[in-house]
Amino acid sequence: MSYRVELSHNIASIGEAQWDALAGDDHPFTRYAFLAALESSGVVSAKTGWLPMHLSIFDGDQRIAVMPMYQKSHSYGEYVFDWGWADAYHQNGIDYYPKLLTAIPFSPVTGPRILSQLATETLMGLAGPLLSEIIPHICNEQGLSSWHGLFFTQASHTALPTDTFISRLGTQYHWFNRDFKTFDDFLATFSSRKRKNVKRERRKVTEQGIRLSTYEGEAITPELLRTFFHCYQLTYLKRGQQGYLNLEFFEKIINSMPESLVLFIASLDQQHVA
Incomplete structure (x- = not known):
């Protein structure tokens, strides 16, 4: 060939x-x-x-x-x-x-x-x-x-042949579901002290009144996308940078591959905050 x-x-x-x-x-x-x-x-x-x-x-x-x-x-x-x-x-x-x-x-x-x-x-x-x-x-x-x-x-x-290419190793942290059926199953793998800390942190979020919503595919409206993009840019600006991706990119993938997208929105007092 x-x-x-x-x-x-x-x-x-x-x-x-x-x-x-x-x-x-x-x-x-x-x-x-x-x-x-x-x-x-x-x-x-x-x-x-x-x-x-x-x-x-x-x-x-x-x-x-x-x-x-x-x-x-x-x-x-x-x-x-x-x-x-x-x-x-x-x-x-x-x-x-x-x-x-x-x-x-x-x-x-x-x-x-x-x-x-x-x-x-x-x-x-x-x-x-x-x-x-x-x-x-x-x-x-x-x-x-x-x-x-x-x-x-x-x-x-x-x-890849090792006589031409050299391996470079790095570290990433991945979370795996070890057949957990509930969040309590996951917490059971923690020590007592860490388990209490996680529960306290989650309780504080609940007490703040923050509500989390999930939107998939075509349910991600132009308004929600602009909210996301505003938060995305603010996250970079806090570090004195601009986000790599522009709004046009996100608009394009919303139209071309909506079935692959999911958006999580956090709201407080009916205002989107994250």
Whole structure:
């Protein structure tokens, strides 16, 4: 078989039908609707330091896999902190930026990054050696310092040849439901002191009169979305920053993938507060 690769500077040139035929719909962050909304809203672009360079793998004329990829001129919005590497490059007179990144922008969520309908073993047997050859070539040709793949699944990670790629390990904290049927089942795993603290904190919320409401999909109205966006921006402004995502992005995914969205609203005295 003769395999070739192609780079696309916007996901629209690949198209929703072809992208989603390979990505499937199990992971909302790798769906065309999510990634395309980032680009068409201007959140992801060369101007914001996220130049799309999506990689397609072809078997003859048939596209058999895609991988989201971006040329980065900074390290913001990745939720993996490599400033130390950038400083080391700078101290040695080497340019760290631009670099090449395979990740979901602004989303530290583990999931598939090499998207295909091939069986996992077949795909990894093909993609590992191919990426080992093509990624260094792209970096050299485009003048990029390095390639980074973030939040890969274990299967994808172990398939990448260790003679070309170096593993970088980080820490995330995940909550798992250990077959808890009720919140009291969860509390039973705590020590007596911690259990009392949790109950006291929850009681204080109740005493404040805060009410929590859940809205799914099409129940998320434009008014609720604006409330959410206001809170989203305020959270960043408290730290002297602006949120990465704009209102247009959220409006787009509300329209294109409502079935994947859920919004929680906290209210006090009939006013939305969080």
